[in-house]
Amino acid sequence: MATGNSTRLRFGYACGSLVTGTFTTLPGLLLLPYLTDTLGVSAALAGAVILIPKAWAVLLAPFAGRTSDRTYRRRGSRRTYVLGGGLSATAAFATMLSGVADGTAGMVWTGLGFLLTATAFAFFQAAYTALPADIAHTPHDRIRLVSGRVAGIAVAALAVGSAGPAVVEAGGGGIDGHRWAGLFGAVVIAAGTLGVHLGTARPPRTTAPGPGHPPPATDRTQAPRRFEALRDNPSFAALLRTTTVQVVATGCLLAAGPYFAEHILHDPGMTPVLVAAFVVPNLLVTSLWTRIGARHGQRTSLVAASALFGGGCLLLAATPALPPFWAPAVLLLVGTGHAGQLLFLYAMLAETTAADTARTGRSRAGILSGLFSGGEALGVAAGPFLFALVLQLFGYTSSDTGESAHQTTTAEWGVLAGMTLLPALVTVAGLFLLRGYRTAAPAPRAHRERDEVAQPRL
Secondary structure, eight states, X not given: OOOTTOHHHHHHHHHHHHHHHHHHHHHHHHHHHHHHHTSOOOHHHHHHHHHHHHXXXXXXXXXXXXXXXXXXXXXXOOHHHHHHHHHHHHHHHHHHTOOXXXXXXXXXXXXXXXXXXXXXXXXXXXXXXXXXXXXXXXXXXHHHHHHHHHHHHXXXXXXXXXXXXXXXXXTTSHHHHHHHHHHHHHHHHHHHHHHHHHHTSSOOOSSOOOTTOOOOEEOOOSSOOTTHHHHHOHHHHHHHHHHHHXXXXXXXXXXXXXXXXXXXXXXXXXXXXXXXXXXXXXXXXXXXHHHHHHHHOHHHHHHHHHHHHHHHHHHGGGGGGSOTTHHHHHHHHHHHHHHHHHHHHHHHHHHHHHHHHHHHSEEOHXXXXXXXXXXXXXXXXXHHXXXXXXXXXXXXXXXXXXXXXXXXXXXXHHHHHHHTHHHHHHHHHHHHTTTTOOOOOOOOHHHHHHHHHOOOOO
């Protein structure tokens, strides 16, 4: 049995978070301002350009998960899709910001590049997210494996979130600068893909499976119903709703960051500082949240983390009346809550997936993870879209010069509302949607015995 206590396995699995963190953070930070302040696209249209590829990824994710499940049944491995999806996303990501044109043509090119990136990422993410249910078979091992993923996302977000805007400036800004940022992001995605593929190649074996202890059965239905899991698994359905909505808040913050630095702090150079303040807690407090979750339960701890996140967002509203250090200091608090949210959402997914296998006798980890990843993708895209609508509503003026246009006081209030009130309200809504989630019951004795000896091949 592979175990989350293996340092090599945990590190290898965590490397995949470089892909997730880059795909989430860099487009979240750069795409919307690239479209509005470099290509001159209106805020609402720019938000739609970001939303459409992610909406497509939501429709594609269940298919990607089902394909992953079938491959796992035939070959005992999901790593084919981890490698293929990750390397395809590498090429598409560089294409997305290659800047072959400006204006409307540039907008279309960027949108198509983002669509290709989201397609490749859907296959990577469905297989990658399903791995904990395959390679760790106790709650303790799963949460340790997931904690490494959270730390990996923090490393990726810190690296690309801080370095990405700097790469744009070093490359001359505008289209040229964003082209270099696209190449930088592609390199990080490639490194993460190879890391997780190689790091999970030969998991340690503790006990060989013997007669009478077959591995979990997989769904052999030729055309399984993609959304069957939502109908017969209310806990997963509740978790999916909450995840989708709570990720919207993260998307709002990432999209608003550059605008917040430019128009509220009046210092564009503060963007990397804001990103770092938001991300650094993921590296520092994950072990603390793990202990809190073990003591109080994952659902209760998720509520606490969300309250910290939402309350911190509201505190950011006081930024215009306080010294500049206020915003980074509050974002440390927001990031602490965000670290807990990530940890418990992923841990609850692993537990729900394992409980589903124990209850049904079929492995639907790929389908469940595909739906979960699709919900994440939709939330990440909906955040910038909602923020863009707020900008449009408050009269934000776009620019095609590579520099932000002068904004009215009303538009600046829109930036502030989109960075503070909007993510706080969305976070509260996500908690209400968690109704229906129940802690997974212990697996039947027969399944527990099977899990103790089963060794899936990666």
